[in-house]
Amino acid sequence: MMQELVPALVNWGVPQADVRFEAFGPATVQLPMPNTGLSxxxxxxxxxxxxxxxxxxxxWEGRxxxxxxxxxxxxxxLEAGCRSxxxxxxxxxxxxGQVSYVTQPDHNILPGHCLPCVAxxxxxxxxxx
Ligand code: FES
Known part of the structure; x- marks a missing residue:
């Protein structure tokens, strides 16, 4: 259900920052690729x-x-847990370098670090x- 609902909300125009969900087990919800400015x-x-x-x-191939x-x-x-x-x-x-996040991570990231699971x-x- 979440695999269908979350991308649908974003596709309907709900800002990604307003779409919140929980993933139990490996994250399987795929959000649309944001405009990163990369060609x-x-x-x-x-x-x-x-x-x-x-x-x-x-x-990075963007896929x-x-x-x-x-x-x-x-x-x-790479170490991983929630993947979200x-x-x-x-x-x-x-x-x-710089990374971008599809959604704002809930975890407080230390300065000079990143969360590869959502970056x-x-x-x-x-x-x-
Ligand atoms: S695996 Fe949990 S924050 Fe990245």
Whole structure:
């Protein structure tokens, strides 16, 4: 039900910041991609994501919902819990660059850190993971 209802609310014009939901178990609700200012033109606006501890530098293709999903798809080990910005288990140091959030995370993020489970790169980023 939540998989259908949450995106429908956003598509009907309800601001994403006003859409609140709880996910019990792995987060499965997918929100529409916000306008990040990144181009969908191939090769343009596809920032590099460097996972420092893993030594992996990858190109963000825009097809993943979050840095967590992106890293996992490429075999980067990242801690995770709620996968919805609530628990803080995925909190990682953001060494450089900027991220954007689909919705405002409930967890208070330490300065210089990010929540990969709900973050997307807003520029080339280096994350401690
Ligand atoms: S996994 Fe819970 S805040 Fe990211």
């Amino acid at each position: 969908s033109v191939p090769g343009v606006g596809r920032p590099e994501v460097h996972f420092r501890r893993s030594g992996r530098t990858l190109t 993943d919902e979050s840095l967590l999903e992106f890293g996992e798809r490429h075999g980067v080990a 910005g609530c628990c803080g288990a995925c909190e990682s140091r953001l060494i450089s 997307r790169p807003g520029s080339a980023v280096t994350v401690e993971a």
